[in-house]
Amino acid sequence: MVAVSIDGLTKTFGRKRALNGVSLxxxxxxxxxxxxxxxxxxxxxxxxxAGLERGDAGCIAIHGREIQxxxxxxxxxxxxxxxxxxxxxxxxxxxxxxxITNVLVGFLGQINRLRGTLGFFSRNEKHIAMRALHRVGICxxxxxxxxxxxxxxxxxxxxxxxxxxxxxxxxxDEPIASLDPASARRVMEILAGINKEDGMTVVVSLHQVExxxxxxxxxxxxxxxxxxxDGPSVALDTAFLKELYGEASDELILPDAPVSDQPRExxxxxxxxxAPALATA
Amino acid sequence: MTISNHASVPETIALPPKExxxxxxxxxxxxxxxxALLWSWAPAEMDRVTYLxxxxxxxxxxxxxxxxxxxxxxxxxxQEMILTVQIALWGTVLSIFFGIPFAILSSSNxxxxxxxxxxxxxxxxxxxxxELVFAVLFVVAVGLGPFAGVMAxxxxxxxxxxxxxxxxxxxxxxxxxxxIRATGASKLQxxxxxxxPQVAPLWISFSLYRFETNVRSATVLGVxxxxxxxxxxxxxxxxxxxxxxAAILIIVVITVTVVDLLSQQxxxxxx
Numbered sequence: 001m002v003a004v005s006i007d008g009l010t011k012t013f014g015r016k017r018a019l020n021g022v023s024l025x026x027x028x029x030x031x032x033x034x035x036x037x038x039x040x041x042x043x044x045x046x047x048x049x050a051g052l053e054r055g056d057a058g059c060i061a062i063h064g065r066e067i068q069x070x071x072x073x074x075x076x077x078x079x080x081x082x083x084x085x086x087x088x089x090x091x092x093x094x095x096x097x098x099x100i101t102n103v104l105v106g107f108l109g110q111i112n113r114l115r116g117t118l119g120f121f122s123r124n125e126k127h128i129a130m131r132a133l134h135r136v137g138i139c140x141x142x143x144x145x146x147x148x149x150x151x152x153x154x155x156x157x158x159x160x161x162x163x164x165x166x167x168x169x170x171x172x173d174e175p176i177a178s179l180d181p182a183s184a185r186r187v188m189e190i191l192a193g194i195n196k197e198d199g200m201t202v203v204v205s206l207h208q209v210e211x212x213x214x215x216x217x218x219x220x221x222x223x224x225x226x227x228x229x230d231g232p233s234v235a236l237d238t239a240f241l242k243e244l245y246g247e248a249s250d251e252l253i254l255p256d257a258p259v260s261d262q263p264r265e266x267x268x269x270x271x272x273x274x275a276p277a278l279a280t281a
Numbered sequence: 282m283t284i285s286n287h288a289s290v291p292e293t294i295a296l297p298p299k300e301x302x303x304x305x306x307x308x309x310x311x312x313x314x315x316x317a318l319l320w321s322w323a324p325a326e327m328d329r330v331t332y333l334x335x336x337x338x339x340x341x342x343x344x345x346x347x348x349x350x351x352x353x354x355x356x357x358x359x360q361e362m363i364l365t366v367q368i369a370l371w372g373t374v375l376s377i378f379f380g381i382p383f384a385i386l387s388s389s390n391x392x393x394x395x396x397x398x399x400x401x402x403x404x405x406x407x408x409x410x411x412e413l414v415f416a417v418l419f420v421v422a423v424g425l426g427p428f429a430g431v432m433a434x435x436x437x438x439x440x441x442x443x444x445x446x447x448x449x450x451x452x453x454x455x456x457x458x459x460x461i462r463a464t465g466a467s468k469l470q471x472x473x474x475x476x477x478p479q480v481a482p483l484w485i486s487f488s489l490y491r492f493e494t495n496v497r498s499a500t501v502l503g504v505x506x507x508x509x510x511x512x513x514x515x516x517x518x519x520x521x522x523x524x525x526x527a528a529i530l531i532i533v534v535i536t537v538t539v540v541d542l543l544s545q546q547x548x549x550x551x552x
Contacts, residue, residue: 078467079465081463084463094460094478096478096482097478101474105461105474106464108461109464117469117470161460162464
């Protein structure tokens with residue numbers, strides 16, 4: 001079964017071509033990394049797959065059903081979003097609502113519309129939501145407002161919401177870009193766990209190649225809105241990245257990634273020659 | 282420690298010149314205000330300002346009438362004041378209840394432009410007409426009494442609430458709403474789970490402020506027969522009962538202050 005199939009997807013923002021004839025297929029149950037420098041089109045591609053953005057040309061099918069084609073969202077797009085869990089770089093939780101409510105929102109697409117609108121969630125649904133929170137390790141914080149959680153915890157709450165949603169495809173748009181290395185690893189491990197245990201297809205866009213190599217067997221590399229590499233992640237060594245991205249490859253190899261444990265050097269900014277060096281993190 | 286020990290520093294460092302357009306703008310704004318004040322002087326009969334002092338004897342006599350407030354009928358005044366607050370309460374709550382849907386429909390980040398524009402114009406009309414004018418109209422329609430006052434406050438505040446609330450909606454962070462949309466939620470569910478929690482503190486604050494304002498407004502509705510303390514206030518002024526007028530005014534001031542203090546506390550709790 002094919003989870004995602006994209007054919008000739010093109011998108012222009014103003015004059016900038018954000019996606020340039022992207023075609024790819026992702027079989028169900030795979031864990032795929034989407035890498036590329038900032039502005040290469042990773043996020044745009046993910047937003048198109050989720051049906052949050054409409055392309056100019058080309059079509060996208062999820063589990064064999066078309067979600068958009070030639071710039072038109074399918075009439076079933078809202079319905080299809082249920083089977084697609086999306087997590088975002090900025091978590092996109094509702095800050096003032098408790099964590100549990102943020103997770104219960106995942107049921108909205110599945111239950112009676114009026115009941116969901118009025119917020120009458122059943123005991124069983126609350127139970128499922130708590131199980132999801134337990135799985136990502138934050139069930140103690142269920143009653144707290146989302147804004148009181150740390151970045152890593154918020155991202156895990158967002159994963160719990162996608163789990164409750166009953167999604168079969170998880171799209172993660174730079175889920176660890178604003179997290180510290182320890183939280184980043186935790187989030188990636190949860191995503192890898194969901195992929196292995198539930199057989200959920202996971203597509204995760206990443207800035208750091210190290211994470212792709214460690215957690216995703218397959219990597220799709222993008223540059224200027226086009227796919228420039230699609231194959232096993234292990235083949236992506238530094239030399240090959242240099243070849244693909246030239247100078248921009250520095251951006252993709254960050255010292256805080258999990259495999260390299262050497263002490264990292266901080267960039268040093270000096271003002272004048274006699275001034276003390278200012279270290280910036 | 283110096284910033285530079287090799288480059289030579291000039292003795293005086295000139296400030297970059299002011300932007301001409303900004304200077305001009307300041308002259309235009311302040312000059313325009315001065316001109317507008319001059320232009321309005323005669324029509325507003327501002328030259329009569331001397332009357333405040335030339336007949337100071339009369340002023341003192343008038344004012345001294347107020348120095349001995351007459352609280353003989355205080356229970357009647359308090360009763361009418363409570364009625365005034367009750368009118369304000371119903372007017373405010375109705376305008377919030379019906380104002381919320383209009384606010385959502387006049388938010389450009391929620392509704393399409395062909396809904397936003399007509400709804401906004403309708404709300405402008407509600408706002409543009411003073412509550413006293415509405416009170417006169419409703420007195421004719423539903424008869425003398427407090428209900429006309431409630432309806433007047435309701436319609437006028439509907440326009441204000443819709444505008445204030447929709448400004449809050451237009452300033453929300455769109456990403457949490459997208460997070461809700463990505464779960465397959467309906468548009469109404471996006472609003473309830475994504476937008477309302479974000480705007481709730483502002484909405485509560487605006488609502489309490491409108492309630493304060495409505496208590497003040499309701500004190501004059503009685504002038505046109507729409508209930509509340511305004512009626513006896515107006516009667517005692519017209520009858521030259523200075524003592525009674527002073528007593529009523531004191532009760533109004535105390536009530537407004539109490540409402541003000543209470544709503545401040547409520548606001549702190551809610552936010």
